[in-house]
Amino acid sequence: xxxxxxxxxxxxxxxxxxxxxxxxxxxxxxxxxxxxxxxxxxxxxxxxxxxxxxxxxxxxxxxxxxxxxxxxxxxxxxxxxxxxxxxxxxxxxxxxxxxxxxxxxxxxxxxxxxxxxxxxxxxxxxxxxxxxxxxxxxxxxxxxxxxxxxxxxxxxxxxxxxxxxxxxxxxxxxxxxxxxxxxxxxxxxxxxxxxxxxxxxxxxxxxxxxxxxxxxxxxxxxxxxxxxxxxxxxxxxxxxxxxxxxxxxxxxxxxx
Amino acid sequence: xxxxxxxxxxxxxxxxxxxxxxxxxxxxxxxxxxxxxxxxxxxxxxxxxxxxxxxxxxxxxxxxxxxxxxxxxxxxxxxxxxxxxxxxxxxxxxxxxxxxxxxxxxxxxxxxxxxxxxxxxxxxxxxxxxxxxxxxxxxxxxxxxxxxxxxxxxxxxxxxxxxxxxxxxxxxxxxxxxxxxxxxxxxxxxxxxxxxxxxxxxxxxxxxxxxxxxxxxxxxxxxxxxxxxxxxxxxxxxxxxxxxxxxxxxxxxxxxxxxxxxxxxxxxxxxxxxxxxxxxxxxxxxxxxxxxxxxxxxxxxxxx
Numbered sequence: 319x320x321x322x323x324x325x326x327x328x329x330x331x332x333x334x335x336x337x338x339x340x341x342x343x344x345x346x347x348x349x350x351x352x353x354x355x356x357x358x359x360x361x362x363x364x365x366x367x368x369x370x371x372x373x374x375x376x377x378x379x380x381x382x383x384x385x386x387x388x389x390x391x392x393x394x395x396x397x398x399x400x401x402x403x404x405x406x407x408x409x410x411x412x413x414x415x416x417x418x419x420x421x422x423x424x425x426x427x428x429x430x431x432x433x434x435x436x437x438x439x440x441x442x443x444x445x446x447x448x449x450x451x452x453x454x455x456x457x458x459x460x461x462x463x464x465x466x467x468x469x470x471x472x473x474x475x476x477x478x479x480x481x482x483x484x485x486x487x488x489x490x491x492x493x494x495x496x497x498x499x500x501x502x503x504x505x506x507x508x509x510x511x512x513x514x515x516x517x518x519x520x521x522x523x524x525x526x527x528x529x530x531x532x533x534x535x536x537x538x539x540x541x542x543x544x545x546x547x548x549x550x551x552x553x554x555x556x557x558x559x560x561x562x563x564x565x566x567x568x569x570x571x572x573x574x
Numbered sequence: 575x576x577x578x579x580x581x582x583x584x585x586x587x588x589x590x591x592x593x594x595x596x597x598x599x600x601x602x603x604x605x606x607x608x609x610x611x612x613x614x615x616x617x618x619x620x621x622x623x624x625x626x627x628x629x630x631x632x633x634x635x636x637x638x639x640x641x642x643x644x645x646x647x648x649x650x651x652x653x654x655x656x657x658x659x660x661x662x663x664x665x666x667x668x669x670x671x672x673x674x675x676x677x678x679x680x681x682x683x684x685x686x687x688x689x690x691x692x693x694x695x696x697x698x699x700x701x702x703x704x705x706x707x708x709x710x711x712x713x714x715x716x717x718x719x720x721x722x723x724x725x726x727x728x729x730x731x732x733x734x735x736x737x738x739x740x741x742x743x744x745x746x747x748x749x750x751x752x753x754x755x756x757x758x759x760x761x762x763x764x765x766x767x768x769x770x771x772x773x774x775x776x777x778x779x780x781x782x783x784x785x786x787x788x789x790x791x792x793x794x795x796x797x798x799x800x801x802x803x804x805x806x807x808x809x810x811x812x813x814x815x816x817x818x819x820x821x822x823x824x825x826x827x828x829x830x831x832x833x834x835x836x837x838x839x840x841x842x843x844x845x846x847x848x849x850x851x852x853x854x855x856x857x858x859x860x861x862x863x864x865x866x867x868x869x870x871x872x873x874x875x876x877x878x
Contacts, residue, residue: 553808564640
Protein backbone atom coordinates (compact mmCIF):
# COMPACT_ATOMS: atom_id res chain seq x y z
CA UNK A 319 0.00 0.00 0.00
CA UNK A 320 2.66 2.45 1.06
CA UNK A 321 4.91 1.19 -1.68
CA UNK A 322 2.18 1.78 -4.23
CA UNK A 323 1.64 5.29 -2.94
CA UNK A 324 5.32 6.02 -3.10
CA UNK A 325 5.47 4.70 -6.62
CA UNK A 326 2.61 6.90 -7.72
CA UNK A 327 4.27 9.87 -6.05
CA UNK A 328 7.47 9.15 -7.89
CA UNK A 329 5.59 8.73 -11.11
CA UNK A 330 3.83 12.06 -10.75
CA UNK A 331 7.16 13.59 -10.00
CA UNK A 332 8.65 12.04 -13.09
CA UNK A 333 5.91 13.56 -15.23
CA UNK A 334 6.54 16.93 -13.60
CA UNK A 335 10.25 16.52 -14.12
CA UNK A 336 10.07 15.82 -17.83
CA UNK A 337 8.30 19.11 -18.40
CA UNK A 338 10.83 20.76 -16.04
CA UNK A 339 13.75 19.24 -17.93
CA UNK A 340 12.40 20.70 -21.12
CA UNK A 341 12.22 24.12 -19.53
CA UNK A 342 15.68 24.26 -17.98
CA UNK A 343 18.92 22.31 -17.60
CA UNK A 344 17.99 20.67 -14.25
CA UNK A 345 18.20 16.93 -14.69
CA UNK A 346 17.59 15.76 -11.14
CA UNK A 347 14.74 16.39 -8.74
CA UNK A 348 14.58 14.92 -5.24
CA UNK A 349 12.12 15.12 -2.37
CA UNK A 350 11.44 13.54 1.00
CA UNK A 351 8.33 11.67 2.10
CA UNK A 352 8.24 14.10 5.04
CA UNK A 353 10.33 17.18 5.46
CA UNK A 354 9.19 18.21 8.95
CA UNK A 355 9.84 15.84 11.79
CA UNK A 356 8.88 16.47 15.39
CA UNK A 357 10.81 14.98 18.29
CA UNK A 358 7.90 14.16 20.57
CA UNK A 359 7.75 11.97 23.68
CA UNK A 360 7.31 8.85 21.58
CA UNK A 361 10.29 9.62 19.32
CA UNK A 362 12.65 6.71 18.79
CA UNK A 363 14.38 7.67 15.59
CA UNK A 364 12.50 7.80 12.33
CA UNK A 365 12.43 6.33 8.85
CA UNK A 366 11.71 8.39 5.83
CA UNK A 367 11.80 7.95 2.11
CA UNK A 368 13.94 9.97 -0.22
CA UNK A 369 12.74 9.75 -3.78
CA UNK A 370 13.13 11.54 -7.03
CA UNK A 371 13.58 11.45 -10.72
CA UNK A 372 16.61 11.83 -12.86
CA UNK A 373 17.41 12.02 -16.54
CA UNK A 374 19.79 9.08 -16.41
CA UNK A 375 21.61 6.60 -18.59
CA UNK A 376 22.80 3.04 -18.05
CA UNK A 377 25.59 2.95 -15.45
CA UNK A 378 24.66 6.23 -13.76
CA UNK A 379 24.98 6.44 -10.00
CA UNK A 380 23.02 8.42 -7.46
CA UNK A 381 24.72 9.57 -4.29
CA UNK A 382 22.94 11.20 -1.35
CA UNK A 383 24.64 13.09 1.46
CA UNK A 384 22.61 13.97 4.55
CA UNK A 385 24.28 16.41 6.86
CA UNK A 386 22.89 17.46 10.24
CA UNK A 387 22.99 20.90 11.89
CA UNK A 388 26.60 21.86 12.70
CA UNK A 389 27.69 21.61 16.31
CA UNK A 390 30.92 21.75 18.27
CA UNK A 391 32.13 18.35 19.35
CA UNK A 392 34.44 17.81 22.30
CA UNK A 393 36.83 14.93 21.72
CA UNK A 394 38.62 13.57 24.76
CA UNK A 395 41.55 11.24 25.00
CA UNK A 396 42.22 9.03 28.00
CA UNK A 397 45.59 7.98 29.31
CA UNK A 398 46.74 6.07 32.34
CA UNK A 399 47.81 8.28 35.20
CA UNK A 400 48.75 6.69 38.53
CA UNK A 401 46.89 3.49 37.71
CA UNK A 402 43.60 4.97 36.56
CA UNK A 403 42.39 6.00 33.12
CA UNK A 404 41.53 9.67 32.97
CA UNK A 405 40.83 12.24 30.27
CA UNK A 406 44.11 13.99 29.63
CA UNK A 407 43.39 15.90 26.45
CA UNK A 408 40.31 17.71 25.14
CA UNK A 409 40.07 19.06 21.62
CA UNK A 410 37.08 20.78 20.09
CA UNK A 411 35.92 20.10 16.56
CA UNK A 412 34.34 23.26 15.27
CA UNK A 413 30.96 23.24 13.57
CA UNK A 414 31.06 19.58 12.68
CA UNK A 415 27.90 18.01 11.23
CA UNK A 416 25.90 16.43 14.05
CA UNK A 417 24.82 13.74 11.57
CA UNK A 418 26.57 12.62 8.41
CA UNK A 419 25.15 9.85 6.28
CA UNK A 420 25.95 8.84 2.72
CA UNK A 421 23.58 6.71 0.66
CA UNK A 422 24.41 5.54 -2.84
CA UNK A 423 23.60 3.11 -5.63
CA UNK A 424 27.11 1.56 -5.48
CA UNK A 425 30.01 1.51 -3.05
CA UNK A 426 31.24 5.08 -2.95
CA UNK A 427 34.79 4.26 -4.12
CA UNK A 428 33.33 2.77 -7.30
CA UNK A 429 31.33 5.91 -8.05
CA UNK A 430 34.10 8.48 -8.19
CA UNK A 431 37.79 8.89 -7.44
CA UNK A 432 38.91 10.17 -4.03
CA UNK A 433 40.03 13.41 -5.73
CA UNK A 434 36.60 13.99 -7.25
CA UNK A 435 34.88 13.29 -3.92
CA UNK A 436 37.27 15.68 -2.20
CA UNK A 437 36.60 18.43 -4.72
CA UNK A 438 32.87 17.96 -4.19
CA UNK A 439 33.29 17.97 -0.39
CA UNK A 440 31.78 14.52 0.02
CA UNK A 441 32.81 12.49 3.08
CA UNK A 442 33.79 13.67 6.54
CA UNK A 443 37.44 13.71 5.50
CA UNK A 444 36.66 16.27 2.82
CA UNK A 445 34.47 18.86 4.51
CA UNK A 446 37.29 20.92 5.94
CA UNK A 447 36.71 20.12 9.62
CA UNK A 448 38.87 22.08 11.98
CA UNK A 449 40.11 21.08 15.39
CA UNK A 450 41.53 23.19 18.20
CA UNK A 451 42.82 22.44 21.67
CA UNK A 452 40.23 23.33 24.32
CA UNK A 453 42.82 25.15 26.38
CA UNK A 454 45.85 25.79 24.16
CA UNK A 455 49.13 25.42 26.00
CA UNK A 456 51.99 27.66 24.89
CA UNK A 457 54.80 25.64 23.34
CA UNK A 458 52.64 22.58 22.84
CA UNK A 459 52.01 21.50 19.26
CA UNK A 460 48.54 22.26 17.97
CA UNK A 461 46.30 19.29 17.26
CA UNK A 462 45.72 18.56 13.58
CA UNK A 463 42.60 17.18 11.95
CA UNK A 464 44.56 14.40 10.21
CA UNK A 465 45.82 13.14 13.55
CA UNK A 466 42.40 12.87 15.21
CA UNK A 467 39.76 12.45 12.52
CA UNK A 468 39.83 8.65 12.42
CA UNK A 469 39.08 8.50 16.16
CA UNK A 470 36.27 11.04 15.73
CA UNK A 471 34.77 9.02 12.87
CA UNK A 472 34.90 5.85 14.95
CA UNK A 473 33.28 7.49 17.98
CA UNK A 474 30.57 9.16 15.90
CA UNK A 475 29.88 5.89 14.08
CA UNK A 476 29.48 4.06 17.40
CA UNK A 477 26.66 6.44 18.37
CA UNK A 478 25.07 6.09 14.89
CA UNK A 479 25.54 9.74 13.99
CA UNK A 480 28.18 9.21 11.30
CA UNK A 481 27.39 5.67 10.20
CA UNK A 482 30.22 4.20 8.17
CA UNK A 483 27.92 1.66 6.53
CA UNK A 484 26.37 3.51 3.64
CA UNK A 485 22.70 3.09 2.93
CA UNK A 486 21.35 1.98 -0.42
CA UNK A 487 19.78 3.97 -3.19
CA UNK A 488 17.75 2.10 -5.79
CA UNK A 489 17.66 3.47 -9.30
CA UNK A 490 14.87 2.12 -11.50
CA UNK A 491 14.92 2.35 -15.30
CA UNK A 492 17.63 5.02 -14.97
CA UNK A 493 14.85 7.44 -14.13
CA UNK A 494 13.39 6.94 -10.67
CA UNK A 495 15.42 6.63 -7.54
CA UNK A 496 14.47 5.95 -3.97
CA UNK A 497 16.24 5.40 -0.68
CA UNK A 498 15.12 4.52 2.81
CA UNK A 499 16.68 6.93 5.26
CA UNK A 500 16.97 5.87 8.89
CA UNK A 501 17.55 8.63 11.40
CA UNK A 502 18.73 7.52 14.86
CA UNK A 503 16.91 8.55 18.09
CA UNK A 504 19.78 10.75 19.27
CA UNK A 505 19.69 13.28 16.42
CA UNK A 506 19.74 16.98 17.18
CA UNK A 507 16.97 19.33 16.23
CA UNK A 508 17.71 21.79 13.45
CA UNK A 509 17.93 22.02 9.69
CA UNK A 510 19.31 19.03 7.82
CA UNK A 511 20.83 19.34 4.39
CA UNK A 512 20.02 16.63 1.88
CA UNK A 513 22.24 16.75 -1.19
CA UNK A 514 21.57 14.42 -4.11
CA UNK A 515 24.11 14.00 -6.92
CA UNK A 516 24.05 12.16 -10.21
CA UNK A 517 27.34 10.62 -11.35
CA UNK A 518 28.23 9.45 -14.83
CA UNK A 519 31.64 7.89 -15.52
CA UNK A 520 33.01 9.25 -12.27
CA UNK A 521 31.84 12.82 -12.83
CA UNK A 522 28.99 14.61 -11.07
CA UNK A 523 26.66 15.87 -13.77
CA UNK A 524 23.67 17.14 -11.81
CA UNK A 525 22.71 17.94 -8.28
CA UNK A 526 19.70 18.88 -6.18
CA UNK A 527 19.52 20.05 -2.58
CA UNK A 528 16.57 19.79 -0.27
CA UNK A 529 16.10 20.41 3.44
CA UNK A 530 14.77 18.41 6.31
CA UNK A 531 13.57 20.22 9.44
CA UNK A 532 13.69 18.48 12.79
CA UNK A 533 12.08 20.18 15.75
CA UNK A 534 11.17 19.24 19.25
CA UNK A 535 7.41 18.94 19.57
CA UNK A 536 4.60 18.11 21.97
CA UNK A 537 5.13 17.52 25.68
CA UNK A 538 8.82 16.89 25.13
CA UNK A 539 9.32 20.36 23.63
CA UNK A 540 7.14 21.86 26.37
CA UNK A 541 9.32 20.44 29.14
CA UNK A 542 12.54 21.38 27.33
CA UNK A 543 11.44 24.96 26.78
CA UNK A 544 10.14 25.27 30.33
CA UNK A 545 13.49 24.02 31.68
CA UNK A 546 15.51 26.42 29.54
CA UNK A 547 13.37 29.54 29.53
CA UNK A 548 12.04 29.52 33.08
CA UNK A 549 14.69 27.46 34.82
CA UNK A 550 14.08 28.75 38.35
CA UNK A 551 10.36 28.11 38.06
CA UNK A 552 11.09 24.70 36.57
CA UNK A 553 13.30 23.84 39.55
CA UNK A 554 10.61 24.88 42.03
CA UNK A 555 8.02 22.94 40.08
CA UNK A 556 10.21 19.82 40.04
CA UNK A 557 10.65 20.08 43.84
CA UNK A 558 6.94 20.62 44.50
CA UNK A 559 6.08 17.70 42.24
CA UNK A 560 8.51 15.46 44.13
CA UNK A 561 7.19 16.56 47.53
CA UNK A 562 3.60 15.93 46.43
CA UNK A 563 4.48 12.53 44.95
CA UNK A 564 6.36 11.51 48.09
CA UNK A 565 3.52 12.62 50.32
CA UNK A 566 0.95 10.81 48.17
CA UNK A 567 3.01 7.63 48.26
CA UNK A 568 3.28 7.81 52.06
CA UNK A 569 -0.47 8.32 52.43
CA UNK A 570 -1.43 5.67 49.88
CA UNK A 571 0.74 3.00 51.47
CA UNK A 572 0.31 4.02 55.11
CA UNK A 573 0.04 0.93 57.20
CA UNK A 574 -2.78 0.67 59.67
CA UNK B 575 7.33 1.50 24.25
CA UNK B 576 10.08 4.04 23.97
CA UNK B 577 9.93 7.44 25.54
CA UNK B 578 12.00 10.42 24.53
CA UNK B 579 13.44 12.08 27.62
CA UNK B 580 13.29 15.81 26.95
CA UNK B 581 16.32 16.90 29.00
CA UNK B 582 18.53 13.83 28.70
CA UNK B 583 17.67 14.00 24.96
CA UNK B 584 17.75 10.29 24.50
CA UNK B 585 15.08 7.72 23.85
CA UNK B 586 14.75 4.96 26.40
CA UNK B 587 12.38 2.05 26.87
CA UNK B 588 9.76 2.98 29.43
CA UNK B 589 9.95 -0.54 30.93
CA UNK B 590 13.65 -0.08 31.67
CA UNK B 591 13.04 3.20 33.49
CA UNK B 592 10.16 1.91 35.61
CA UNK B 593 12.03 -1.37 36.16
CA UNK B 594 15.08 0.52 37.40
CA UNK B 595 12.89 2.57 39.72
CA UNK B 596 11.17 -0.57 40.97
CA UNK B 597 14.37 -2.55 41.48
CA UNK B 598 16.19 0.20 43.31
CA UNK B 599 12.97 1.05 45.20
CA UNK B 600 12.72 -2.57 46.35
CA UNK B 601 16.29 -2.52 47.66
CA UNK B 602 15.80 0.83 49.34
CA UNK B 603 12.68 -0.47 51.06
CA UNK B 604 14.51 -3.65 52.04
CA UNK B 605 17.55 -1.94 53.50
CA UNK B 606 16.06 1.38 54.54
CA UNK B 607 18.42 3.39 52.36
CA UNK B 608 17.71 6.05 49.75
CA UNK B 609 19.19 4.11 46.88
CA UNK B 610 20.77 7.08 45.12
CA UNK B 611 24.14 5.39 45.24
CA UNK B 612 22.71 2.56 43.11
CA UNK B 613 20.45 4.58 40.86
CA UNK B 614 22.91 7.20 39.68
CA UNK B 615 25.55 4.71 38.43
CA UNK B 616 22.79 2.60 36.84
CA UNK B 617 21.36 5.59 34.97
CA UNK B 618 24.83 6.45 33.68
CA UNK B 619 25.30 2.81 32.69
CA UNK B 620 22.08 2.99 30.64
CA UNK B 621 23.35 5.98 28.71
CA UNK B 622 21.88 8.93 30.60
CA UNK B 623 24.48 11.74 30.55
CA UNK B 624 26.16 11.85 34.00
CA UNK B 625 25.10 15.45 34.59
CA UNK B 626 21.46 14.59 33.94
CA UNK B 627 21.67 11.41 36.04
CA UNK B 628 23.04 13.27 39.08
CA UNK B 629 20.61 16.19 38.91
CA UNK B 630 17.56 14.05 38.15
CA UNK B 631 18.35 11.60 40.91
CA UNK B 632 18.46 14.51 43.39
CA UNK B 633 14.94 15.37 42.26
CA UNK B 634 13.76 11.81 42.80
CA UNK B 635 15.36 11.58 46.25
CA UNK B 636 13.31 14.61 47.35
CA UNK B 637 10.20 12.48 46.85
CA UNK B 638 11.48 9.31 48.48
CA UNK B 639 12.78 11.25 51.51
CA UNK B 640 9.44 13.02 51.94
CA UNK B 641 7.57 9.75 52.02
CA UNK B 642 10.17 8.23 54.34
CA UNK B 643 10.26 11.13 56.79
CA UNK B 644 6.49 11.17 57.25
CA UNK B 645 6.57 7.71 58.79
CA UNK B 646 9.41 8.74 61.13
CA UNK B 647 7.63 11.95 62.13
CA UNK B 648 4.58 10.02 63.23
CA UNK B 649 6.79 8.05 65.60
CA UNK B 650 8.52 11.22 66.79
CA UNK B 651 11.88 10.05 65.48
CA UNK B 652 13.03 13.34 63.96
CA UNK B 653 15.29 15.76 65.81
CA UNK B 654 14.29 18.96 64.05
CA UNK B 655 16.86 21.11 65.82
CA UNK B 656 19.72 18.81 64.85
CA UNK B 657 18.20 18.39 61.40
CA UNK B 658 18.03 22.17 61.03
CA UNK B 659 21.74 22.61 61.76
CA UNK B 660 22.65 19.70 59.47
CA UNK B 661 20.53 21.05 56.65
CA UNK B 662 22.04 24.52 57.05
CA UNK B 663 25.44 22.93 56.51
CA UNK B 664 23.96 20.75 53.78
CA UNK B 665 22.57 23.69 51.83
CA UNK B 666 25.96 25.45 51.97
CA UNK B 667 27.81 22.26 51.04
CA UNK B 668 25.50 21.29 48.21
CA UNK B 669 25.62 24.81 46.74
CA UNK B 670 29.40 24.54 46.67
CA UNK B 671 29.01 21.05 45.25
CA UNK B 672 26.89 22.26 42.32
CA UNK B 673 29.48 24.93 41.48
CA UNK B 674 32.25 22.33 41.69
CA UNK B 675 30.18 19.99 39.55
CA UNK B 676 29.72 22.61 36.82
CA UNK B 677 33.44 23.41 36.80
CA UNK B 678 34.46 19.76 36.62
CA UNK B 679 31.94 19.15 33.86
CA UNK B 680 33.47 21.94 31.79
CA UNK B 681 36.91 20.48 32.41
CA UNK B 682 35.68 17.11 31.12
CA UNK B 683 36.55 15.43 34.42
CA UNK B 684 33.10 14.97 35.94
CA UNK B 685 32.87 11.25 35.06
CA UNK B 686 36.19 10.65 36.74
CA UNK B 687 35.28 12.56 39.89
CA UNK B 688 31.86 10.88 40.15
CA UNK B 689 33.45 7.43 39.82
CA UNK B 690 36.33 8.21 42.17
CA UNK B 691 33.95 9.55 44.83
CA UNK B 692 31.88 6.40 44.53
CA UNK B 693 34.87 4.10 44.78
CA UNK B 694 36.33 5.90 47.80
CA UNK B 695 33.17 6.47 49.83
CA UNK B 696 31.32 3.27 48.98
CA UNK B 697 34.54 1.36 49.61
CA UNK B 698 35.02 2.83 53.09
CA UNK B 699 31.38 2.61 54.13
CA UNK B 700 30.83 -0.85 52.66
CA UNK B 701 33.92 -2.21 54.37
CA UNK B 702 33.00 -0.75 57.76
CA UNK B 703 29.43 -2.00 57.50
CA UNK B 704 30.53 -5.47 56.56
CA UNK B 705 32.96 -5.55 59.48
CA UNK B 706 30.28 -4.38 61.88
CA UNK B 707 27.62 -6.81 60.73
CA UNK B 708 29.99 -9.78 60.78
CA UNK B 709 31.02 -8.79 64.31
CA UNK B 710 27.37 -8.53 65.40
CA UNK B 711 26.49 -11.87 63.85
CA UNK B 712 29.43 -13.50 65.70
CA UNK B 713 28.54 -11.73 68.95
CA UNK B 714 24.91 -12.81 69.01
CA UNK B 715 26.11 -16.38 68.84
CA UNK B 716 28.11 -15.92 72.05
CA UNK B 717 25.98 -14.62 74.94
CA UNK B 718 27.11 -11.59 76.96
CA UNK B 719 28.47 -9.13 74.44
CA UNK B 720 30.76 -6.23 75.28
CA UNK B 721 29.03 -3.23 76.85
CA UNK B 722 29.86 0.22 75.50
CA UNK B 723 29.26 3.72 76.76
CA UNK B 724 26.45 5.78 75.22
CA UNK B 725 29.13 7.70 73.32
CA UNK B 726 32.80 8.50 73.77
CA UNK B 727 34.00 12.01 74.54
CA UNK B 728 36.85 13.36 72.46
CA UNK B 729 38.34 16.66 71.27
CA UNK B 730 35.37 17.23 68.97
CA UNK B 731 33.25 17.88 72.05
CA UNK B 732 35.50 20.74 73.11
CA UNK B 733 34.54 23.02 70.19
CA UNK B 734 32.72 26.34 70.89
CA UNK B 735 29.07 27.24 70.12
CA UNK B 736 27.66 24.48 72.26
CA UNK B 737 23.98 23.72 71.86
CA UNK B 738 21.57 21.40 73.55
CA UNK B 739 19.78 18.88 71.35
CA UNK B 740 17.06 17.46 73.57
CA UNK B 741 15.74 14.77 71.23
CA UNK B 742 19.24 13.47 70.60
CA UNK B 743 20.17 13.80 74.29
CA UNK B 744 23.30 15.73 73.32
CA UNK B 745 25.08 18.91 74.37
CA UNK B 746 27.63 19.56 71.65
CA UNK B 747 29.06 22.29 69.47
CA UNK B 748 26.82 23.29 66.55
CA UNK B 749 29.94 23.51 64.38
CA UNK B 750 30.23 19.73 64.27
CA UNK B 751 26.83 18.96 62.68
CA UNK B 752 27.28 22.05 60.48
CA UNK B 753 30.57 20.68 59.12
CA UNK B 754 29.18 17.17 58.66
CA UNK B 755 26.14 18.58 56.88
CA UNK B 756 28.35 20.66 54.58
CA UNK B 757 30.65 17.76 53.74
CA UNK B 758 27.77 15.40 52.94
CA UNK B 759 26.12 18.22 50.96
CA UNK B 760 29.12 18.50 48.64
CA UNK B 761 29.05 14.75 48.07
CA UNK B 762 25.29 14.75 47.51
CA UNK B 763 25.67 17.33 44.75
CA UNK B 764 28.55 15.55 43.03
CA UNK B 765 27.46 11.94 43.43
CA UNK B 766 23.71 12.33 42.90
CA UNK B 767 22.87 10.77 46.23
CA UNK B 768 21.04 11.85 49.36
CA UNK B 769 24.11 11.02 51.38
CA UNK B 770 22.32 8.98 54.03
CA UNK B 771 24.93 6.25 53.79
CA UNK B 772 27.55 8.71 55.07
CA UNK B 773 25.25 10.86 57.20
CA UNK B 774 23.87 7.97 59.26
CA UNK B 775 27.25 6.57 60.39
CA UNK B 776 28.53 10.12 60.96
CA UNK B 777 25.56 10.86 63.21
CA UNK B 778 26.06 7.69 65.19
CA UNK B 779 29.84 7.61 65.49
CA UNK B 780 30.87 11.28 65.30
CA UNK B 781 27.91 13.03 66.91
CA UNK B 782 26.88 10.16 69.17
CA UNK B 783 23.17 10.47 68.39
CA UNK B 784 20.84 7.70 69.57
CA UNK B 785 20.08 5.32 66.69
CA UNK B 786 16.31 5.77 67.08
CA UNK B 787 16.37 9.35 65.76
CA UNK B 788 19.20 8.97 63.26
CA UNK B 789 17.31 7.76 60.17
CA UNK B 790 14.37 10.17 60.54
CA UNK B 791 16.66 13.16 61.10
CA UNK B 792 18.89 12.17 58.20
CA UNK B 793 15.88 11.87 55.86
CA UNK B 794 14.55 15.21 57.07
CA UNK B 795 17.74 17.04 56.15
CA UNK B 796 18.15 15.10 52.86
CA UNK B 797 14.85 16.58 51.63
CA UNK B 798 16.29 20.07 51.84
CA UNK B 799 19.74 19.23 50.50
CA UNK B 800 18.39 17.40 47.45
CA UNK B 801 15.74 20.11 46.91
CA UNK B 802 18.58 22.64 46.91
CA UNK B 803 20.54 20.55 44.40
CA UNK B 804 17.45 20.17 42.20
CA UNK B 805 16.88 23.91 42.20
CA UNK B 806 20.50 24.92 41.58
CA UNK B 807 21.02 22.34 38.83
CA UNK B 808 17.79 23.49 37.17
CA UNK B 809 18.96 27.07 37.17
CA UNK B 810 22.60 26.53 36.37
CA UNK B 811 22.78 23.54 34.06
CA UNK B 812 19.15 22.67 33.11
CA UNK B 813 19.91 19.01 33.68
CA UNK B 814 16.92 17.99 35.82
CA UNK B 815 14.82 15.66 33.68
CA UNK B 816 11.37 15.91 35.13
CA UNK B 817 9.96 13.12 32.98
CA UNK B 818 12.74 10.70 33.93
CA UNK B 819 12.39 11.57 37.63
CA UNK B 820 8.62 11.03 37.49
CA UNK B 821 8.88 7.60 35.87
CA UNK B 822 11.65 6.45 38.22
CA UNK B 823 9.54 7.63 41.12
CA UNK B 824 6.54 5.68 39.96
CA UNK B 825 8.57 2.47 39.90
CA UNK B 826 10.37 3.26 43.15
CA UNK B 827 7.18 3.86 45.16
CA UNK B 828 5.82 0.43 44.25
CA UNK B 829 9.19 -1.33 44.62
CA UNK B 830 9.75 0.18 48.07
CA UNK B 831 6.49 -1.30 49.38
CA UNK B 832 7.56 -4.80 48.44
CA UNK B 833 11.04 -4.14 49.81
CA UNK B 834 9.68 -3.06 53.18
CA UNK B 835 7.60 -6.22 53.39
CA UNK B 836 10.55 -8.41 52.42
CA UNK B 837 12.73 -6.78 55.06
CA UNK B 838 10.60 -8.38 57.77
CA UNK B 839 11.91 -11.76 56.66
CA UNK B 840 15.53 -10.99 57.54
CA UNK B 841 17.33 -10.00 60.73
CA UNK B 842 18.89 -6.55 61.12
CA UNK B 843 22.52 -7.63 61.01
CA UNK B 844 21.87 -9.92 58.05
CA UNK B 845 20.30 -7.01 56.19
CA UNK B 846 23.27 -4.80 56.98
CA UNK B 847 25.67 -7.50 55.85
CA UNK B 848 23.84 -7.88 52.54
CA UNK B 849 23.72 -4.12 52.06
CA UNK B 850 27.45 -3.94 52.75
CA UNK B 851 28.09 -6.56 50.05
CA UNK B 852 25.96 -4.63 47.57
CA UNK B 853 27.72 -1.36 48.35
CA UNK B 854 31.09 -3.09 47.88
CA UNK B 855 29.93 -4.63 44.59
CA UNK B 856 29.09 -1.18 43.15
CA UNK B 857 32.42 0.10 44.45
CA UNK B 858 34.39 -2.74 42.85
CA UNK B 859 32.55 -2.42 39.52
CA UNK B 860 33.34 1.29 39.30
CA UNK B 861 36.89 0.65 40.49
CA UNK B 862 37.43 -1.76 37.60
CA UNK B 863 36.01 0.80 35.17
CA UNK B 864 38.70 3.22 36.26
CA UNK B 865 41.57 0.76 36.41
CA UNK B 866 41.02 -1.32 33.25
CA UNK B 867 42.17 0.00 29.90
CA UNK B 868 39.05 1.25 28.09
CA UNK B 869 38.28 -0.30 24.67
CA UNK B 870 38.40 3.13 23.12
CA UNK B 871 40.70 5.79 24.49
CA UNK B 872 38.71 8.48 22.73
CA UNK B 873 35.25 9.72 23.55
CA UNK B 874 33.07 12.46 22.11
CA UNK B 875 30.46 14.83 23.46
CA UNK B 876 28.25 17.00 21.29
CA UNK B 877 28.32 20.53 22.70
CA UNK B 878 24.93 21.93 21.80
